[in-house]
């Protein structure tokens with residue numbers, strides 16, 4: 108242990124007070140670690156079983172080019188995803204360019220002019236505002252005559268069932284449910300809560316399509332939304348399910364007819380899932396999925412660690428260290444813009460890539476305020492790798508996520524603390 112502490116002090120310039128403070132927290136959170144360890148073990152077995160069941164073999168790793176007809180690896184990957192998520196069918200493609208694109212394809216594929224989309228969980232993720240047309244944007248659903256309605260969560264983060272009921276009518280075609288908090292200060296929904304909401308909605312209108320934006324939620328619990336009634340579950344491969352190895356891609360799993368509608372929108376009517384070359388990345392997508400539970404495990408531990416430390420320092424955190432976890436995101440209310448900047452700069456200093464870069468806030472398209480982002484990732488923009496983002500606006504929340512391993516998440520958070528300590532922004536009791 109002393110060898111480790113000396114190394115942290117000498118090679119990472121961590122103050123001995125920070126080191127001791129962090130090691131105290133690590134000791135205190137071991138009980139919470141055993142909860143996520145059990146979840147991880149279950150999910151590891153679930154993925155192993157799916158790979159065995161579908162007789163994954165070396166032949167599935169070979170590349171296809173051109174149209175990508177008869178890409179056995181691609182088709183097997185989709186079967187395995189469907190199996191793991193307890194869904195009928197899957198669309199898992201490098202041609203799904205991001206989480207936003209996967210959600211866009213699922214929405215446009217399943218909606219027609221005159222339909223209405225309902226979000227019963229408040230405002231969706233920032234980038235979806237443009238897709239839906241909440242923010243005017245060329246090519247939005249709104250331009251195609253698809254309307255949108257929203258019911259906010261109640262003050263305590265629960266569902267406003269009365270409002271939801273009165274917002275469902277004959278035009279309501281699809282309900283979109285975002286599991287994770289995104290850049291909002293609200294609790295993440297558990298899969299069980301999502302299931303209860305879907306049951307309520309289907310009792311009012313059985314044929315409505317329930318879609319879950321599952322970004323950042325995969326493998327944090329032992330069940331996924333497709334196992335509690337979701338018709339479509341959508342996410343990004345450069346978040347949890349790619350395990351840090353997927354170089355790009357997105358997934359859509361769910362009921363066969365709805366996944367097929369999405370596939371038709373991604374390729375073309377008449378083509379659907381039959382086309383789409385994988386150019387040799389299948390092996391990374393399989394291996395990333397196989398490792399994903401472990402990577403999620405490290406991320407969740409890093410988030411719990413950060414929550415515990417910042418709670419001890421007197422900051423508000425969401426969720427708290429002892430709360431049950433439903434995604435990998437840790438929100439911390441840092442109160443001052445300077446605190447946010449130091450925090451993010453510390454995270455960057457702990458990165459394996461671009462550790463020498465100093466992030467600063469900048470204006471970004473689509474945001475009404477400057478944003479600071481810390482990321483030193485092997486895969487560009489990958490937020491399953493340790494990263495932190497913050498809109499520079501009161502109350503100065505920072506959103507921390509990722510970590511390819513627990514020990515990397517740990518040093519990153521320690522560097523963030525050191526960076527704030529160095530500037531006199533925190534006192535170590």
Ligand SMILES: *Cc1c(COP(=O)(O)O)cnc(C)c1O
Pocket residue numbers: 205206207208232234285287288289320322323343
């Ligand atoms: C990341 C994210 C998205 C979209 O992801 P991109 O891959 O960045 O386009 C959508 N919803 C939620 C909740 C997310 O966290």
